Amino acid sequence: MSQYKWPSSEEKMPEWVEKAQAMFKRYGPFAYIGILAVVVLVWLATGIYVVGPGEQGVERRFGKHVNTTDPGLNYRIPWPIMTAxxxxxxxxxxxxxxxxxxRAGRDQTILEESLMLTRDENIxxxxxxxxxxxxxxxxxxxxVKDPENVLTTSVEVALRSTVGRMLIDEVITERRAEVQxxxxxxLERLVDAYRTGILVTDVRLQVADAPAQVRDAFHEVVRAREDRERLVNEAQAYMEDILPRARGVAQRISEESIAYRExxxxxxxxxxxxxxQVLTEYRExxxxxxxRMHIEALERVLAESQKVLISDNADKGVLPLLPLRGLEGAVPPRSNNR
Structure with missing residues (x-):
């Protein structure tokens, strides 16, 4: 950078330089004090800083943490003594x-992080x-240095520890919520032990599946097991439906047989x-x-039969008997006209 070249005595001084020289000649040392006061005030004003809602201010004195401030207008000694x-x-x-x-919307798999070993020695x-x-x-x-990297490593450690205690079927299907x-x-215990200042709010399992090389075969095995479970459940439901019904029928037949016997x-x-009683009366x-027994027997037999009484002279008439009762239920003849 080129240095400022003061004008020679023969050249004319800039106007601002002339004004400064005039002020110093007029006020003497008070001009220097005023300029120094302004500089100090400006320097002190740089210590004002604002902490917004949902933020925390961290104050350091010569690099050492001395205070944590809440949202609002705050002040600290300006740099280089304190920083915020x-x-x-x-x-x-x-x-x-x-x-x-x-950015394209397609995720990139990191196999070094995603492939893990389960308790039954499957990947x-x-x-x-x-x-x-x-x-x-x-x-x-x-x-800690680079807390996000520490958190990523801690997540991997916690996840591998959890998956390593379970079978592959449990990780993929049955106990996904328990894995999370x-x-x-x-993970919460790890970050608290490291004092990272991080609060874990949620762990979401995005993918839990067999490796891509054997994924189709594994899914076939899973589907076969699901079909087996479905058939077993259907058979169990059929048994639960048939057995109570059969027990009910057996109970009803048993009760009917007991009632018939009684x-x-x-x-x-x-x-x-x-x-x-009849034998006693018969002996007497x-x-x-x-x-009496003969009459009772006739009453029982004749009560169920139709009786027609005809006098001796009835056969001399043209129509000895007109069966009107039988004609009441007779079906009328069908007409042949179409």
């Missing part, structure tokens, strides 16, 4: 493990998204008692009893 960092602690952030989102492809926010700005800034819950619990036994006892009056 404003950190957003309300926004929800996220890290991706096992994949990376691309499973697991991808998760972890949502978090900053709960302590000072710890987030100063406790256990991973979140383990009816036959009581009827037989009644017939035996009636026969004993045989003729009367025989005649």
């Amino acid at each position: 960092d404003v950190v957003d602690v309300s926004s929800i952030r996220r890290v991706e493990v096992g994949f990376r989102s691309m 499973v492809d697991v991808q998760v998204i972890v949502q978090y926010r900053i709960k302590d700005a000072a710890e987030y800034l100063f406790r 819950a256990d991973t979140k619990e383990f 009816e036959r036994v009581r009827r037989a006892r009644g017939d035996a008692n009636r026969f004993s 009056a045989p003729d009367v009893t025989r005649e």
Whole structure:
């Protein structure tokens, strides 16, 4: 950078230089004091800073953390004595493990992170998204170097630990919610132990599947197991429907047989008692009893038959009998006319 070249005595001084020289000659040392006061005031004014809603201010004195401020208008001694960092602690952030989102909308799989070993020594492809926010700005800034990288590594450790305790079928189908819950619990313990100042809010399992090379074959096995479970459930439902019905029919037949037995036994006892009574009466009056039994038998037989009484002279007429009762139920002849 070229240095300023003062004009020679023969050249004319710039106007502002002339005004400054005139002011210094007029006010003397007070001009220097005034300029210094203005500079100090401006320097002190640079210590004012604003912390917005959902933010925390972290003040440092010669690089050491001394205070954490809340939202509002705050003041600290200006640089280089003190500095202030404003950190957003309300926004929800996220890290991706096992994949990376691309701008084109297609995710890029990171096999080094996503491939994990299960308890039954199978390889499973697991991808998760972890949502978090900053709960302590000072710890987030100063406790660990690159806290987001530490969080990503911690997520991978927690996820591998959780998946390693389960079978591949449990990770993929049966216990997906448990994988998320256990991973979140383990991850919270890790970030608290590292004092990263991070609060984990959610762990979402995006993908839990067999590796791409064997995925189709694995899905066939899963579908076969699902078909087996479905058939077993259908057979169980059929059994639960048939057995109570069969038990009900058997119970009804048993109760009907018991009722029939009781009816036959009581009827037989009644017939035996009636026969004993008739026998007693027959021994006391045989003729009367025989005649009464004969009349009762005729009453029972003739009560169910149609009786027609014709006098001796009825056969001399043209029509001895007109069966009007039989004609009441007769069907009229069908006409042959069409």
